[in-house]
Amino acid sequence: MHPMLNIAIRAARSAGKVIMHATEQLDKVEVQQKGTNDLVTTVDNDAEQAIIEVIKKAYPDHGFICEESGELGNRSSEYQWIVDPLDGTTNFIKGIPHFAVSIALQVNGKTEQAVVFDPIRDELFTATRGQGCQFNSYRTRVTKAKDLKGTVIATGFPFKVKHYKETYLAIFSDMFDDTADMRRAGSAALDLAHVAAGRLDGFWEIGLKPWDTAAGELLVKEAGGIVTDFTGGHGYVASGNIVVGNPKVVKAMLSKMRPHLTPALSR
Structure with missing residues (x-):
């Protein structure tokens, strides 16, 4: 060690x-x-x-x-x-x-x-x-899910940025239609760790801080997953808007998000 x-x-x-x-x-x-x-x-x-x-x-x-x-x-x-x-x-x-x-x-x-x-x-x-x-x-290792079918995806409600409520709910609705279920447990650090441990298939949230994600980000990457912002880029540290999972799950999640993104969430 x-x-x-x-x-x-x-x-x-x-x-x-x-x-x-x-x-x-x-x-x-x-x-x-x-x-x-x-x-x-x-x-x-x-x-x-x-x-x-x-x-x-x-x-x-x-x-x-x-x-x-x-x-x-x-x-x-x-x-x-x-x-x-x-x-x-x-x-x-x-x-x-x-x-x-x-x-x-x-x-x-x-x-x-x-x-x-x-x-x-x-x-x-x-x-x-x-x-x-x-x-x-x-x-x-992260899970081997090939798309959203049968997955359990974690999220966090935008309780500190409630002006994103409508956008968030639209994304949630579209994503929920294709998943087995969604979870909101109240700790982003644990959500990321559970993705890395294969307990969850993916995770997404709006407006997190670096201390929420810095450790979990490395856990996910070292478990074979990827971490992106809502457009598939690397701006999640600055924006706090994060999507994680294996590459195929992240791709599917981003496709659900794309139609609903506002300019502010696309940075």
């Missing part, structure tokens, strides 16, 4: 302990609203600090891009850790057992290491660039 991946796993498990301890006393968790339909808890902050502490101890000269704390450490370093300490905060607050820790390491702008950790189920998804994707130390 790459030593930096080992540190990322250690950091994710440290954050997981913070989160699991808090699930036993949810009534004591402080919740604040940091934006429209965007919540943060003391647990998000504590878990993030646990991650930073572990990584800084091993690599004091590295930089961080964190959901809660923003940019920290050495901003000029070629090593930047992309951290979402608790992806699925709303689920956590409501006591819904579906959330994850997401940590990625970018070296000169390329994601080289990735960890998504589900502390509720003790499930660990990891990847090192060029060395495949693993789930609890077992190699994983």
